[in-house]
Amino acid sequence: MEKNLTGPSKFNRTAVSVSEAQALIVPYINKSLIETIPLIEAHGRTLAEDVTSPHPYPFFRRSVMDGFAIHSDDTLSCSKDESVWLEVVDEIPCGFTSSVPVGRGQAARIMTGAHVPDETDAVVMLEMTENKIEDGRTYIRLQQVVTSGTNVTPIGFELDEGELILQGGRQILAGEMSVLATFGIHHVNVYRRPTVAIFATGTELLELEDPLQPGKIRNSNSYMLASQVREAGGEPIMLGSIMDDLALARLKVEEALEKYDLVVTSGGVSVGDYDIMGDLVRQDDVTMLFNKVSMRPGSVTTAAVKGGKLLFALSGNPGACFVGFELFVGPAIRKMMGVNNPYLPEWTAVLGTDYNRRNSFTRFVRARLDIREGMLYALPANIDESGVMVTIKDSDCLIVIPPETEGIKAGEQVKIIKLQGNRMW
Structure with a gap:
């Protein structure tokens, strides 16, 4: 039986840093199986092995x-x-x-x-x-x-025979497609896309086609997560919503963990009476990696392992759910596919407007990027509360605001995390 790493109370939470949380996840990330696919289908996939040149290029003068x-x-x-x-x-x-x-x-x-x-x-x-x-x-x-x-x-001006042309773990994009095609490599070995089961929890959730009802909201997080899973390279499996019923949640999550490579849920991780995911990950047959991260939004982000597979329980607040995925779930998916550096790139930018909010935890502020006179600027979203979803669509980066900061003035340099997605950058 797997050992639970925390005490029995949902209030007994010890916060870990983002980097500590990421490190706790790594030992439980299992690489996906390898499959062979035609080159024409390989765009966006990750090479599972090194590729060497079968002949010099060019092979004639x-x-x-x-x-x-x-x-x-x-x-x-x-x-x-x-x-x-x-x-x-x-x-x-x-x-x-x-x-x-x-x-x-x-x-x-x-x-x-x-x-x-x-x-x-x-x-x-x-x-x-x-x-x-x-x-x-x-x-x-x-x-x-x-x-x-x-x-x-001359012969071999670009590459000699047997020379490494692409390293395993590299994503196949247009340039890689060109090189592989040049050498007549018509099939490639790639990591299979991990299957990611997606649940939302909460009796208050409606499906998209349902009419509005007082006190209820539509299950938008699942659709957001499905898009994020695709961008990270995984295959999303939409499994709907789960009512606030611990036994039902346990059954559905266990079934999903048996069938799919990864499970992601949104909602039910706070400390309320109906926060079922917080209760589920503390059961004896589940190894809880962490259930609190020193970050805003999404401090209640939780990760656990059952049967050797990872379970991520993200906040039900859309902003926090979005950030939690980008920091933890996305990197796990990419690492499962053998990506050499699975974490989102960190850049430096100039803060475009004052940020005056004080933080006890590191804050990841949704923002958009802009270029002014050759300089990269990051402009914080006007509304960045964890429960606000409308600014997610306008964000292409997260500004990293250290804790205990009195405020940062416009014009100062800040660290940003560049988000994935087909935006202008």
Whole structure:
């Protein structure tokens, strides 16, 4: 039986810092299974193994520009006063090789990217030549020395055979797709997307299609969490809402933990009489990692382990639920998929307006980014209460306000956490 790390009372809570909470989660994050998928389906997925080049690239010498492939030694006597005439014996478009040997005193017309004949060692650009036709033969005139290797990309210029091109744990985006396709890697081994079960708790919750009723609210957190799960790379499984019934909640959470890789709930983690998740994670067969974090919003954010799988119980307040996911659940999902650095990037920005609120805990303030005269500014949301949801849509970062701060004036530098999502940044 797994040991419970806290006492039996829901009031017995010891706050840990955000970094401590993140560290407590890490040992229980299990990497997802590996699957092989076609390259065309790999965008956004995470490589599960290193990829090395199966051949050098380029694997043939190619011309840097339109011109003529020549023997550089033929130009050694060139000067403004002395010209060299070379006979053009072939034309080489892209995708073709020379049809005849190009001997000394000869040249081949060649296009950008085309295969440079093996016997030649340089390409002279078209604009450096003049041409004439005599007896049905074409000649070009050169008046300056061309060195060996000029305008020729050598074999393996970008990558040698066997060289590491992509490291396991790297997300596959447009550049990675290009590299993999270049080397003919048509299937890739990636981590399977973790399945994430999503519950909301509370008798007060309505489904989206339900008409409004006094004292009830719609279950919007589940839809927000589903979007966050997708952005983190997971596959959300919407399991609706659970009434304030501990036995029912326990049954549904246990079923979800058996079937899916991760479970996330919103609501029911405070200290009220009906906060069922707070009670559930203190039961004897659950290992509670933490149930209080020194952060605002979302100090009641809770994480536990049952049967080797993680359970995150987030605040029912939308602002706190959103922040709790970004700091803890999102990184866990990305780490399950083998992402090398699963945490959101931290930047430095200039505070755009005064922030006068004092904090006993570290506060993560929703904000939007702006560029003014080449400087990055962070503008705090006008309303940043944990129960406020409307400003979430306008935020692309979190300003990190240290505890015991009397206030920060506009113009001071602040640390920000860049949020995921397809915003302007």
